[in-house]
Amino acid sequence: xxxxxxxxxxxxxxxxxxxxxxxxxxxxxxxxxxxxxxxxxxxxxxxxxxxxxxxxxxxxxxxxxxxxxxxxxxxxxxxxxxxxxxxxxxxxxxxxxxxxxxxxxxxxxxxxxxxxxxxxxxx
Amino acid sequence: xxxxxxxxxxxxxxxxxxxxxxxxxxxxxxxxxxxxxxxxxxxxxxxxxxxxxxxxxxxxxxxxxxxxxxxxxxxxxxxxxxxxxxxxxxxxxxxxxxxxxxxxxxxxxxxxxxxxxxxxxxxxxxxxxxxxxxxxxxxxxxxxxxxxxxxxxxxxxxxxxxxxxxxxxxxxxxxxxxxxxxxxxxxxxxxxxxxxxxxxxxxxxxxxxxxxxxxxxxxxxxxxxxxxxxxxxxxxxxxxxxxxxxxxxxxxxxxxxxxxxxxxxxxxxxxxxxxxxxxxxxxxxxxxxxxxxxxxxxxxxxxxxxxxxxxxxxxxxxxxxxxxxxxxxxxxxxxxxxxxxxxxxxxxxxxxxxxxxxxxxxxxxxxxxxxxxxxxxxxxxxxxxxxxxxxxxxxxxxxxxxxxxxxxxxxxxxxxxxxxxxxxxxxxxxxxxxxxxxxxxxxxxxxxxxxxxxxxxxxxxxxxxxxxxxxxxxxxxxxxxxxxxxxxxxxxxxxxxxxxxxxxxxxxxxxxxxxxxxxxxxxxxxxxxxxxxx
Numbered sequence: 059x060x061x062x063x064x065x066x067x068x069x070x071x072x073x074x075x076x077x078x079x080x081x082x083x084x085x086x087x088x089x090x091x092x093x094x095x096x097x098x099x100x101x102x103x104x105x106x107x108x109x110x111x112x113x114x115x116x117x118x119x120x121x122x123x124x125x126x127x128x129x130x131x132x133x134x135x136x137x138x139x140x141x142x143x144x145x146x147x148x149x150x151x152x153x154x155x156x157x158x159x160x161x162x163x164x165x166x167x168x169x170x171x172x173x174x175x176x177x178x179x180x181x
Numbered sequence: 182x183x184x185x186x187x188x189x190x191x192x193x194x195x196x197x198x199x200x201x202x203x204x205x206x207x208x209x210x211x212x213x214x215x216x217x218x219x220x221x222x223x224x225x226x227x228x229x230x231x232x233x234x235x236x237x238x239x240x241x242x243x244x245x246x247x248x249x250x251x252x253x254x255x256x257x258x259x260x261x262x263x264x265x266x267x268x269x270x271x272x273x274x275x276x277x278x279x280x281x282x283x284x285x286x287x288x289x290x291x292x293x294x295x296x297x298x299x300x301x302x303x304x305x306x307x308x309x310x311x312x313x314x315x316x317x318x319x320x321x322x323x324x325x326x327x328x329x330x331x332x333x334x335x336x337x338x339x340x341x342x343x344x345x346x347x348x349x350x351x352x353x354x355x356x357x358x359x360x361x362x363x364x365x366x367x368x369x370x371x372x373x374x375x376x377x378x379x380x381x382x383x384x385x386x387x388x389x390x391x392x393x394x395x396x397x398x399x400x401x402x403x404x405x406x407x408x409x410x411x412x413x414x415x416x417x418x419x420x421x422x423x424x425x426x427x428x429x430x431x432x433x434x435x436x437x438x439x440x441x442x443x444x445x446x447x448x449x450x451x452x453x454x455x456x457x458x459x460x461x462x463x464x465x466x467x468x469x470x471x472x473x474x475x476x477x478x479x480x481x482x483x484x485x486x487x488x489x490x491x492x493x494x495x496x497x498x499x500x501x502x503x504x505x506x507x508x509x510x511x512x513x514x515x516x517x518x519x520x521x522x523x524x525x526x527x528x529x530x531x532x533x534x535x536x537x538x539x540x541x542x543x544x545x546x547x548x549x550x551x552x553x554x555x556x557x558x559x560x561x562x563x564x565x566x567x568x569x570x571x572x573x574x575x576x577x578x579x580x581x582x583x584x585x586x587x588x589x590x591x592x593x594x595x596x597x598x599x600x601x602x603x604x605x606x607x608x609x610x611x612x613x614x615x616x617x618x619x620x621x622x623x624x625x626x627x628x629x630x631x632x633x634x635x636x637x638x639x640x641x642x643x644x645x646x647x648x649x650x651x652x653x654x655x656x657x658x659x660x661x662x663x664x665x666x667x668x669x670x671x672x673x674x675x676x677x678x679x680x681x682x683x684x685x686x687x688x689x690x691x692x693x694x695x696x697x698x699x700x701x702x703x704x705x706x707x708x709x710x711x712x713x714x715x
Contacts, residue, residue: 072510072534079517079531114502143505146498164509168516 062179063087065106067097067123068141069115073164077110077141080168081175094118098126101133108178111158113142113149121156128157137178141166196336199227204343213351217248220319220344225250228305228333230321235309236262236269237317237348244269244317251322268306269318276315278307278338282328303328307337309345316345388480391466394438394473396421396430408452408459408480428461437465438473447483457484499662503545503677507538541676548678552661555685562603562689569607569639569710570597573630576611586625589615593632600639600710606686613679614643614706621704622647638692638712644705650698658696659684683708 064086068074071092078088089104091097093116101109109127113120120140127133137159142149145163153161162174203223207216217235225233232251236244244262246252264274272279281304306320319341323329382389388405392398397420401409409424422430427448436444444463449456460483466475514531517523523531554560570593577589611630618628626646633640650658657663662677687694691711698704 070506070510072538073506073513075534076510076513076517080513143502143509144498145501145505164505165512166509168513168520 061085061087063089063104063106065089065091065100065109067091068112069093080171094123097123101127106136108175109136109138110141111138113144121152124156124158139174139178199336200340203340207344207347211351211354213355216347216351221248221250224321228321231324233321235317235319238273238315244273269320272306272308272318273315276308276310278334280305280329280334305329305333305337307341309341311345311349319344390478390480392421392476394475405480408482433463437463437476457482458487507541510538511535545676548676548682552678552682562606564601565604566599567602567604567607568599573611576608580615584619587619587628590627590629594634597632597634597639598712602690610683610686613683618643618645638709640707640709642705642707644703646703649700649702650704651700655696
């Protein structure tokens, strides 16, 4: 069984690195994208098992990227976990409206992130 | 007319002449005091009396002297006679004339009075009657060698009706006059009150609409008309329901009339092509506190309030986001380093990231505080003379290492004028503009810092040959946290507050800042600094 692929989308290099370090013991394949457009492109090409998606992104924001992925039959089944510093209720509602499967706010506990990802991937 | 003095018996011709003269004198005016004065002057002169007085019966039942001759001021002022008291009181009560002759020593109950005032030889007192009602008395006194006779009594009695009528006419006229004056005064007061209310209404920024209980609009002030998109002073627009379809009128009526509470509501409508938000507060007007008489509505445009509120919310949300991002990596990497074991090299790298993001947090907080001080005008500038021709090159020196791929030109007139500035603040402006120029021209090229001057101001330009700014984003680059493309700033750790800070500093210096740019060719930030600081 090949290892699972996770696409990390964030424009903050430090955050991408943090998530990568966080996941390095779990033998996931890690893909990176630094803007919304790139995220959609990589998701279509690589078909990851899960997408960790930031909201405030250059070129195309996370909501928009999520909507596109969730309306495309080829990518709509990929679970999307929003990982964002936008922590207000309205932001969460917008996230779920865009089709996100779960929502985590920054700062996050590395342990909780791992649990969340494992749970979403096992489904 | 001294002839009358000697007449002891009735003389029709003389009586007629005197009656005519007195009657004419007292009836030729409607001024009450003048009438009273004439009564005294005419009767005393025609009857050769040394003294005389008119007393009128007042509301409180006392007789008081209203006009007199031959009496001291004090007596005129202080005399207050009850009905039945003394000569005047007796005459007023009985309604009969009285002649007191000093010679007649046994003149009944007035004997004492006559005796006491020895010098009064003769006193004649007649009632002043309107039909049967006594309104006062007229009394004349003589000290001369001869006394009043029956003739005088009859004559004065006959004249007294004319006199009473003249007094009545003048009194009525005076009352009427007073009433009309009062009306005039009330009218003026009402007009003034009305003008006051109109001035208040028309100078109010809030719209005021007054309507009938059924909704027909009867008053609309200037602001109200403007809010409704009409022209102030034009015809009232008619019916509430058609003008405010946004407000449930039945609900409003129920609130103000049945529930007796104020109705509050909000609605939005397009005015002059833009969405405006309004707040309305309605209260009932009740006739004598019972019957509905109308509804008063105060209409306030809260568009700006809403906009400021939204901006505040957005700002707080942005700040929260900007603080959370570096905090995430600080917290995340610390947590990982506690739970896992890393090589020394990796530990060093993660500590480096933590330090970097902590620094970024610190800078963000400092800049936020700075900006908030600048925005609210609480920032104190340390004004001092600054020679920017010398200061700018020193600032540019600091960029030497960063600007490997660029070359920075400084163009400045020989001796630029001395400016009064805050040195540190000016340094913040230059550092921000130059580092932006470097940041947004990643391919390198030249960066030009140019100083121009004329009689009124010094102009500084910082131009690059970088990626440029789209035309529609030009005015937004000075907004807090605005980024044309965040990918570049994130890598270099910008806070998104630089240009907003610069804008407020230049404003504090009394200058202006703007940007000109062409996509793909570069941007040029220009600002002016006034030569004379006010």
